[in-house]
Amino acid sequence: MAKRIPLHEDPRWLPFCERYAPDPARFAVEVQGVTPTPQQLELYAEVAPSRSRVSVASGHGTGKTTSVANMVLWHLLCFPQSITLVTANDMDQLKATLWKEIGIAVEKIRRSAHGWIADHIEILANATMRIRGFEDTWFVESKTANDKTANKMAGRHGEWLMIIGDEASTLSDTVLTTLRGALTEQHNRMLLTSQPTRNAGFFWRTHHELARTNGGEWANLTFSSLESPLVSDDALRELWDSYDDDERRVRLLGLFPQDSSKHMMSLPDAMAMYKRGRIIKPGEAYGWLVLGDVASGEGLRDKSAVVLARVIGYGDRGPNARRVEVVAVPIHTNGIRSNRFAGAMVEAGDDCEGARYVVDSGGLGINVCQDLEDMNKPVERVNWGNPCFQNKNKDRYLNLRAQAMHQAARAAREGRLSILTNEHRNVLLAQSSRIPKTFTDKGRVRVPPKHSTEWEGMPSPDLWDAICFAFLEGVGYNPVSGAGDAERDLGASVESEVDELFADV
CATH class of the missing domain: 3.30.420.240 (Nucleotidyltransferase; domain 5)
Structure with a gap:
C-alpha cells in the first residue's frame, strides 16, 4: 500500500484551496454535490470574508444544521492547520444533529470527484475531527461551554480559527464574550446560530446593539420557515395552526419573543x-x-x-x-x-x-x-x-x-x-x-x-x-x-x- 502523503503536500490541495476557500457556497455545490437554498447562500456569503462575525436567528426547517456542517468541513479542508471550535450546552444533542450531518457530508465528499480529500479526514467518537498527521494542530472539536470552561476554550489560538456557537441563545454572556475575545487574528471567524428564545443575552445583543445595522460588527440574519423551500406548505399550515403567536415568532418566523410573552x-x-x-x-x-x-x-x-x-x-x-x-x-x-x-x-x-x-x-x-x-x-x-x-x-x-x-x-x-x-x-x-x-x-x-x-x-x-x-x-x-x-x-x-x-x- 502506498504511503499517504500529508494533505498540504498533495499537489491537488493548493488548487482546491484557491477555488473553494473564498466561496463556501461553491464548496457546497461542487464538493458535496448539494444545492443551497437562498437562505443558505446568504449565510455562506456572510461567513466567507476573513474576520466575519455572523449571528443567525432561525425558525424550523431552514437547513441551518446542514449549513453549519458544510462550513465546518469547508474551514477544515480549505485553510492550513485550521482550528474549529463548536460549543453548545447539550453535547448529546450536538452529536445527534450537527455531527450526524457532518458524517453525511463527509460521505458525500468521498463519493464525489474530490473523494481523495475525504481520505485525509478522521472523525473520532468524541465529537472531534482532524486532518491525518496533524492531530494537535489541524482539527475540529466540540465542547460544552460554561462560565468555568470558557477561558480554557478561549486558550485556542491560530491564524485560521473559527468558533461556532450552536443554540447560542442559551449560552451565557460570559462564555460568548470570552470566546469572542479569543479572536485576535485577521482570519478568525465566529458564527452563532439559534432559535431566538429569549430577549436577553449576548445572542440577542448581536441582533440589536451589536448588529451592523446599529454600528456593530455582527451580520444579523433572520431565517423564517415561511421562506424556506425545505418546509412544505402542508407542514407550515399544520405548525402555524398549532402554535400560539409567540411560538410562531420563535419557531417559525425566527423572531425574538414579544415582551408581553413572559x-x-x-x-x-x-x-x-x-x-x-x-x-x-x-x-x-x-x-x-x-x-x-x-x-x-x-x-x-x-x-x-x-x-x-x-x-x-x-x-x-x-x-x-x-x-x-x-x-x-x-x-x-x-x-x-x-x-x-x-x-x-x-x-x-x-x-x-x-x-x-x-x-x-x-x-x-x-x-x-x-x-x-x-x-x-x-x-x-x-x-x-x-x-x-x-x-x-x-x-x-x-x-x-x-x-x-x-x-x-x-x-x-x-x-x-x-x-x-x-x-x-x-x-x-x-x-x-x-x-x-x-x-x-x-x-x-x-x-x-x-x-x-x-x-x-x-x-x-x-x-x-x-x-x-x-x-x-x-x-x-x-x-x-x-x-x-x-x-x-x-x-x-x-x-x-x-x-x-x-x-x-
Missing part, C-alpha cells in the same frame, strides 16, 4: 373567563372531573385545592378541542390534613355523575391517590415533571406542566375555558395571569421552576394548577348519560380520545 396569558384574558358563561351546549355529552392539588407543606401560603369541572373534547385545536367549565371550588385551604383529603375530594364530587379524579401525585399527593384508589375511584395521577407522551407535545413542551398550563392559557384566550363561580376569584385572577413562560434552547415552551426569579415572588399557584390538570394530555372523562345521546356520544368520545392519544406515536 406570562402564559394576560390579566384581560383571565378576566374574560368569568364573562363568557356556559360554553358546553345543551345536549353535549360532557364529563365531570374532580381536580385536586395537594399542599406540599411550604407554609401558610401553600394551600390544597379541589375544583369541580365539566369537560368535553380533546386536544387544543380543531372543532373537538377541549372545553372546560369550572363549576365550583369547594376546597381551597391549608387546614385539611393530607390523610383526610381523599375523603374531602370524594365528598365534594358526590353529585358529579361518573366523575374522574385527577390529582397531583407529588409529595403528599401520592397518599391521596392511593386512598382514592382504595375507595375504587378512577384516578389520573399527575406528575408535572414527566415528559409528554405524544410526539407532537414532546417537541413542543419541556414537560407536562408546560403542556397543561400553556394549553389552559390558550383555551382561555380562545373562549374554551369558562369559570362559572366567583369563589376565590381574586386569587385565581392573580395566579392565572402571572404564570411565567420561557423557551428552552430548542424552542420548547417551559415553565420556570417555582421560586425562581421569573415568578417574581409569587407563591405556589395551587388553584390554577388544579384547573390546568383538566388540560393534561391523556386525561379522559366519562360522558354523563343525561347530557346527550349517551350511546352515540360515548362511542364518539372514546374513538376521539384514542385517535388523539395515538395519532403520532
